[in-house]
Amino acid sequence: MTRGAATLALALFGAAPAWADDIADAIDQARKAYQSGDLGAAKQSLDLASQLIGQKNAESFATLLPKPLPGWEAEEPPSAVGSNVFGVSTASRTYTSAKGDNVQVEISGDSAMIAQLAPILTNPALAGTMGKIVRVGSQRAIQNKDGDIHMLVANKFLVVVNGAAPADAKLAYAQAVDVAALSKL
Numbered sequence: 121m122t123r124g125a126a127t128l129a130l131a132l133f134g135a136a137p138a139w140a141d142d143i144a145d146a147i148d149q150a151r152k153a154y155q156s157g158d159l160g161a162a163k164q165s166l167d168l169a170s171q172l173i174g175q176k177n178a179e180s181f182a183t184l185l186p187k188p189l190p191g192w193e194a195e196e197p198p199s200a201v202g203s204n205v206f207g208v209s210t211a212s213r214t215y216t217s218a219k220g221d222n223v224q225v226e227i228s229g230d231s232a233m234i235a236q237l238a239p240i241l242t243n244p245a246l247a248g249t250m251g252k253i254v255r256v257g258s259q260r261a262i263q264n265k266d267g268d269i270h271m272l273v274a275n276k277f278l279v280v281v282n283g284a285a286p287a288d289a290k291l292a293y294a295q296a297v298d299v300a301a302l303s304k305l
Contacts, residue, residue, distance in 0.1 A: 143172045174209040174230055175200065180305055181211035181227040181277075186296030189289075192217050207231045214283070215293065221285035223293050227302065229277040241272040256294045263287065269294040274303040 150165035178200035188194040198213035212226040228234060240246045241262065247253055251264035261271035261279075267287025271279040271294060279302075281294045 143169050143176075146172060174207075177230050177305070178209040178211045181209065181229065181302070182213070184227060184298045184302050185211060185213040185225055186293060186298075188215055189292055189296060192223075208233065217285065217289070221283070221289060223281060223283040223285045223290055225293050225297065226280045226282075227277060227297070228280070229305070234272070234276060234278050237278065238272055238275045241270065242275070254291065256291070256297075257299055259299055261294060263291065267291070271297075271299075273299055277302055277305070 146165045146169035150162045150169065153159075153161035153165060182198040182200040185198045192215045194213055194215045198211055200211040201209065207230060208228050209230040210226060210228045212224055215223045215225070240250075242260070244253060244260075247260070247262050250270070251262045254261050254263045254269070256269065256271055259271050259273060261269050263269050266282070267285075267290045268282040269280065269290055271281075273279060279294065279297055279299075281290045281297075283290065
């Protein structure tokens with residue numbers, strides 16, 4: 121990381137809420153380690169900063185998970201996981217109906233792997249081989265034979281709705297995701 125990039129990162133995070141202090145501290149530690157020639161410590165500190173940013177992104181995703189639909193209950197709070205081995209940040213929530221059906225809604229982002237799915241999920245001919253193409257608001261999604269929904273939002277977020285419930289329940293939960301807000305993240 122160049123001095124200019126580190127300074128820019130610190131300036132950006134310095135104006136952010138208090139949670140960003142840990143991120144800015146990790147970036148600052150990385151800069152100091154880099155300047156002293158300790159590349160291993162610099163990388164570890166940058167990895168920590170990246171993980172902390174992933175956690176914050178996952179927490180943002182969690183706020184966009186739908187509230188339980190009528191007749192359903194949801195776990196509290198939704199789970200949010202920062203960057204995993206593949207660099208994906210994920211938030212998920214499980215919903216249960218009085219009949220015992222369950223639906224899980226998962227929002228994932230922060231990964232080049234998701235961007236690589238874009239050509240498949242946005243190409244109707246390719247997407248059609250994976251399942252039925254359905255509309256979820258203004259979004260196109262794929263619904264497989266089990267009724268699971270896969271939807272790419274803004275070419276950088278993947279919304280997956282699955283579980284042991286009828287296909288119409290899964291579609292209703294996909295439609296309850298705040299896609300407009302997710303697109304703005």
